[in-house]
Amino acid sequence: ExxxxxxxxxxxxxxxxxxxxxxxxxxxxxxxxxxxxVMGKEIKFLLHFVKESKQDExxxxxxxxxxxxxGGTYSTLKVQPAELEDSGVYFCASxxxxxxxGYTFGSGTRLTVV
Amino acid sequence: xxxxxxxxxxxILSEAASLELGCNYSYGGTVNLFxxxxxxxxxxxxxxxxxxxxxxxxxxxxxxxxxxxxxxxFNLRKPSVQWSDTAEYFCAVTRSGGxxxxxFGTGTKLQVIP
Numbered sequence: 001e002x003x004x005x006x007x008x009x010x011x012x013x014x015x016x017x018x019x020x021x022x023x024x025x026x027x028x029x030x031x032x033x034x035x036x037x038v039m040g041k042e043i044k045f046l047l048h049f050v051k052e053s054k055q056d057e058x059x060x061x062x063x064x065x066x067x068x069x070x071g072g073t074y075s076t077l078k079v080q081p082a083e084l085e086d087s088g089v090y091f092c093a094s095x096x097x098x099x100x101x102g103y104t105f106g107s108g109t110r111l112t113v114v
Numbered sequence: 115x116x117x118x119x120x121x122x123x124x125x126i127l128s129e130a131a132s133l134e135l136g137c138n139y140s141y142g143g144t145v146n147l148f149x150x151x152x153x154x155x156x157x158x159x160x161x162x163x164x165x166x167x168x169x170x171x172x173x174x175x176x177x178x179x180x181x182x183x184x185x186x187x188f189n190l191r192k193p194s195v196q197w198s199d200t201a202e203y204f205c206a207v208t209r210s211g212g213x214x215x216x217x218f219g220t221g222t223k224l225q226v227i228p
Contacts, residue, residue, distance in 0.1 A: 059215070
């Protein structure tokens with residue numbers, strides 16, 4: 001079974017630019033999550049999709065972040081315009097049952113805003 | 115809202131030494147508890163979990179954790195570490211019942227010296 005795949009693995013962009021991160025969940029997993037880890041801090045929840053619908057987006061930091069999951073398959077997370085504090089590792093996870101024990105994580109995208 | 119504290123940010127041990135990583139959470143209700151591990155260059159993966167029942171939980175690779183409700187703790191232990199245990203370890207919690215987002219601790223980096 002293929003795991004959760006994230007693209008790109010690394011991205012370096014200038015402040016003010018736009019970046020789009022992509023996550024391909026495990027096939028058949030309706031639940032898809034985005035998390036972010038800022039350097040040295042905890043991994044923080046951003047949002048949760050059930051199929052194509054946003055179940056919980058309480059962790060999205062501000063309106064510069066836009067997540068989509070068209071057709072309930074892969075998801076994108078766009079940051080526009082990027083700020084320095086957006087730097088960190090963005091993790092995607094998917095699960096069948098919506099519980100933390102069923103999460104499969106991707107390897108993450110390391111975003112650096114300079 | 116629940117929170118998780120991991121007291122050790124960086125631990126260095128020699129091979130065969132015993133390991134105990136501390137984890138405390140704050141939430142008054144019923145919780146599910148997890149330890150995740152991230153080996154260098156790899157994705158986050160589940161080490162062990164506690165939902166209910168025996169508070170002593172055994173996970174993969176010889177790890178175990180004990181849930182002590184009165185202390186709001188879920189410490190991770192291993193009697194004898196190996197160089198291959200070098201990784202970052204995350205304690206995490208969700209509220210019990212249905213979908214609940216995962217709250218992670220800040221992580222503990224374990225370095226095992228051969």
